[in-house]
Amino acid sequence: MESGAGGASTSLSRNEIYGMVVNSGDGDRQYLCCTSGRGGVFNICITNASDVWSTEFTSEKLSEHRRQHGVTSTEEYKTKLRKALQGVSASLLVEGSTATLQLGKDDDPRGLTFHLIKLPDAETRLELQAVLFGMAGRVGVLEQRLEREGAATASPVKSQQRSTAADFEPRMHTTGGGRTSAAVKKRLPGASLINPGSKRKVKATGVAFEDSEEMKQ
Structure with missing residues (x-):
């Protein structure tokens, strides 16, 4: 893309910043604010979806602006812009x-x-195209991240379900013919069905006494 800064191509970086800002001179109308790589250096653009305004920094102008405001790096610009838009x-x-x-x-x-400053119509169309494609790419990245996080969140649940189901399955052992069969413990006589480890209690039947008359005879 052709830019207004020496005819260099526009190249938006991968870490673009997007945010809404209110125009106090236009009935609080919202504008989109974003970073740009116009002229191969850090720049800021705003747009109302039909027109675009840009800082149009060259390397020399950006260095001068940094000295005036005590900014040490481009990353500091981005951090301040992001915090201002979010806050x-x-x-x-x-x-x-x-x-x-x-x-x-x-x-x-x-x-x-x-x-x-406001960009000419030809550059406005190119910049709006770059903004549109940049935002579409950002949406795609966010969707992929959400899918990965969703899959990672669901995996532990499935593993726990498989582990719980395995606890209730009978243990298998191999027979002499190579076949597997469920290992079932043999219940001993008198063992309780509910608690196999304990003996089943036998109900008391009482003691039978002979009649005293019969004993005398």
């Missing part, structure tokens, strides 16, 4: 062909300010 501490003001993105509260000394 709803990002604010946006779109004014025609320019836009201002603020990360953090106004009184936050660690806050970041980005100035964006």
Whole structure:
């Protein structure tokens, strides 16, 4: 894709950041904010699905912005942007062909300010295409992750069910002819059916006494 920064190609990295931000100058209308690799360097874009605004950093402009805000690396930019979008501490003001993105509260000394410009129509279409494909790829990755986590969660349950069922199956042993048969213990005479390890109690029948008259005879 052609970009506005020296004609370099647009290459979105694999760890793109997507989030919604509210435009305070347009009746609190929501815009999509995302990272981009325009010009081969870190950039931020916002879009309302029809127009795109970009920071249009070159290597020199990005280095200057880092010095002004005390940012040590591109990863720090991404971390601050992600936290601001997730914590709803990002604010946006779109004014025609320019836009201002603020990360953090106004009184936050660690806050970041980005100035964006509106892209020409031809570059807008290419950037929107890149955003669409990037989000589709992200959805695919999340679906695969959910499937793997679901399979991993279900596996221990199936193993436990198989183990429990095996506990109730009769033990098998091999006979002389090589055939297997269920090993059933022989019940000894007088053994209890309920508790095979104990003797069955015999009901008392009482003692028979002979009549005293008969004994006298």
